[in-house]
């Protein structure tokens with residue numbers, strides 16, 4: 587590990603996640619994976635039970651484009667830690683590190699993409715539930731009950747992901763120009779005074 591990182595870790599290990607590590611990665615995945623899993627189950631059931639496949643197709647196209655290509659370009663490539671590795675993501679590093687902080691277009695694009703990721707599965711599931719209810723003669727009551735439970739679970743896990751991301755990871759994230767970053771101004775100033783090279787990247 588470079589000496590500079592050692593110094594950063596010593597001084598800021600309590601306040602900032604300066605270093606990639608498995609624990610951080612596992613925390614992130616434990617917040618994200620349950621939501622992604624139940625969303626996918628809901629959309630697959632929607633296709634099997636109602637024959638509507640436009641949502642699962644849209645979701646399947648959106649996920650790799652957003653998480654593998656677009657988000658790393660507009661968000662992750664500006665993170666100081668992206669110089670060395672991915673930040674808290676297990677996906678491959680495919681873009682060059684970008685010294686410049688995220689601009690407004692990138693911040694808004696990221697929030698729109700994240701919003702789509704959070705809203706699409708629930709919207710699709712509600713449409714699917716409406717379809718099941720409207721076709722009660724064809725579909726069984728138990729399917730409506732199961733689907734309602736899936737919607738409820740998706741909603742809870744959606745909140746679980748956002749709540750934990752926002753309150754546990756964004757509060758000590760070194761990516762200061764990310765729109766969700768919630769590191770206090772005092773900690774940012776303290777960090778930037780000690781390591782001005784990071785200030786250049788994230789002003």
Ligand code: SF4
Nearest residue numbers: 756759761764766767
């Ligand atoms: S501030 Fe939050 S959303 Fe932004 S890069 Fe850091 S952990 Fe991810």
